[in-house]
Amino acid sequence: MNRELLSAFTRWLDNGPRSIGQIAISRVGDFWELRHVEDRGGELKTHTRWQDARILANTTDAGVFRPIKTTRDLRHGWRLVLSSIENVCRALDYFYPAMLGLWNADARGELIVTDLRDTLARQTGMYRVTQKITDEQAQALIGRQCSTCQKTMLWRIDPAQPITSLPPEKHLRSSGGAFPLLCREGCNLLVGLARGVVKDAEKAATMDQPQ
Amino acid sequence: MFMLSKPDSALIIVGHGSTLNPDSSAPTFEHAEAIIQRGIFGEVHCAFWKEEPSFRQVLHCVERRDVYVVPNFISEGYFTRTVIPRELGLHGPVTRVGRHVVKYCEPVGSHMKMTELLLHRAATIAPGVPPENTTLFIVGHGTNLNDNSALAAKREVERIAAAGQYAEVLSAYMEEAPLISDWATLASQPNVVVVPFFIADGLHSYEDIPVLLGIASESPGAASAGAASVFAGNPYRLRDHTLYYASSIGTEPGFADVIMDQVSAFDSTAR
Numbered sequence: 080m081n082r083e084l085l086s087a088f089t090r091w092l093d094n095g096p097r098s099i100g101q102i103a104i105s106r107v108g109d110f111w112e113l114r115h116v117e118d119r120g121g122e123l124k125t126h127t128r129w130q131d132a133r134i135l136a137n138t139t140d141a142g143v144f145r146p147i148k149t150t151r152d153l154r155h156g157w158r159l160v161l162s163s164i165e166n167v168c169r170a171l172d173y174f175y176p177a178m179l180g181l182w183n184a185d186a187r188g189e190l191i192v193t194d195l196r197d198t199l200a201r202q203t204g205m206y207r208v209t210q211k212i213t214d215e216q217a218q219a220l221i222g223r224q225c226s227t228c229q230k231t232m233l234w235r236i237d238p239a240q241p242i243t244s245l246p247p248e249k250h251l252r253s254s255g256g257a258f259p260l261l262c263r264e265g266c267n268l269l270v271g272l273a274r275g276v277v278k279d280a281e282k283a284a285t286m287d288q289p290q
Numbered sequence: 291m292f293m294l295s296k297p298d299s300a301l302i303i304v305g306h307g308s309t310l311n312p313d314s315s316a317p318t319f320e321h322a323e324a325i326i327q328r329g330i331f332g333e334v335h336c337a338f339w340k341e342e343p344s345f346r347q348v349l350h351c352v353e354r355r356d357v358y359v360v361p362n363f364i365s366e367g368y369f370t371r372t373v374i375p376r377e378l379g380l381h382g383p384v385t386r387v388g389r390h391v392v393k394y395c396e397p398v399g400s401h402m403k404m405t406e407l408l409l410h411r412a413a414t415i416a417p418g419v420p421p422e423n424t425t426l427f428i429v430g431h432g433t434n435l436n437d438n439s440a441l442a443a444k445r446e447v448e449r450i451a452a453a454g455q456y457a458e459v460l461s462a463y464m465e466e467a468p469l470i471s472d473w474a475t476l477a478s479q480p481n482v483v484v485v486p487f488f489i490a491d492g493l494h495s496y497e498d499i500p501v502l503l504g505i506a507s508e509s510p511g512a513a514s515a516g517a518a519s520v521f522a523g524n525p526y527r528l529r530d531h532t533l534y535y536a537s538s539i540g541t542e543p544g545f546a547d548v549i550m551d552q553v554s555a556f557d558s559t560a561r
Contacts, residue, residue, distance in 0.1 A: 180343075
């Protein structure tokens with residue numbers, strides 16, 4: 080366990096009931112309880128192992144796999160009761176992978192942000208072709224794909240070009256007590272989709288050519 | 291017995307992951323959970339190419355300066371030699387990355403214990419079946435870009451054959467000869483045990499190989515945990531053989547020991 084992170088997270092948690100993304104965290108007697116923020120009552124299935132968070136995070140209410148865990152489709156109907164803050168951190172590492180770590184790195188001034196062009200420039204193999212995506216195609220893809228994610232986007236297309244295809248609040252760090260979910264670089268799901276955009280455009284261009 | 295103790299070090303297990311189903315990353319997470327329970331490392335993290343935490347995120351999450359990276363991959367190849375070093379910023383066996391000193395270990399699949407785990411998996415899937423009347427297939431993918439998984443499968447076949455336990459030990463592949471779809475003509479023994487030499491269950495072990503074996507029909511859509519029912523049908527009696535089909539070798543709990551062995555092996559080599 081990252082001790083420094085545990086200590087910082089304990090201080091953050093001490094200030095009353097908290098929420099991270101779609102998860103509410105509260106103190107119940109000697110335990111910590113995590114549940115979906117929208118599950119205020121009714122029948123909830125109780126889990127007591129931090130490892131169960133991985134299974135709970137894996138699929139939506141409809142049973143669809145969630146490759147990116149910060150999309151706004153966390154499943155409902157469960158409560159996870161844990162005996163220590165260490166285990167709360169471990170569970171949150173499954174619900175929102177790397178988000179506690181990036182929060183802590185950001186507080187230390189060590190968070191490295193990488194713009195999209197740098198991400199694409201280092202791709203090799205089947206993803207090298209993503210370097211051909213135009214700025215317009217990239218903006219459109221980001222507008223479609225990243226709007227479903229709760230993370231605050233810190234990166235740009237390149238230093239001269241911010242992301243303009245998402246609402247301005249998508250780039251603003253949360254104020255007040257909300258826990259920030261930070262996106263420091265385009266994810267590999269986005270890189271994979273960028274490949275599809277380039278390939279489709281190339282295919283369309285070939286078909287447009289006179290025979 | 292030597293007990294590994296690394297309270298001042300972090301372990302990062304790196305895997306491929308998938309954007310389509312949770313089965314690809316599940317064994318990596320399970321091995322990490324087993325290692326966490328043993329309290330050997332000060333920190334244990336996972337990182338993936340196709341899921342989060344990503345290779346690019348994970349070092350931000352690590353407090354310990356001393357970091358071991360173990361690839362949960364079957365073979366040396368494109369991912370272990372190109373993608374993982376590039377994404378983590380590694381330039382050799384030991385690299386200073388920011389405030390971390392990262393020690394890059396060998397992938398699990400190249401460990402000598404693989405042979406033992408394959409034999410264990412084969413014995414478990416076909417209990418009481420005499421090896422002297424059995425053909426054992428180790429199945430790899432084959433024809434992957436810069437992937438030496440076929441070589442790794444051949445190496446394991448040689449080691450298992452040398453042990454002399456099984457009447458016949460063969461490697462076979464999904465996409466290159468000898469093809470696993472020809473299993474019934476390749477096998478000379480009445481009993482046949484098939485072990486996929488993959489790091490996780492998924493589309494290949496749930497659907498592709500069962501279809502090639504003739505024990506499942508093609509089904510549309512991505513593989514899911516529900517497809518694990520293919521293992522419940524053992525043994526299959528077809529094409530004049532009794533066939534036992536195992537899940538991918540990477541789901542063996544013994545992989546947690548192999549991951550720790552690769553850390554010990556790194557230290558022995560570095561000494």
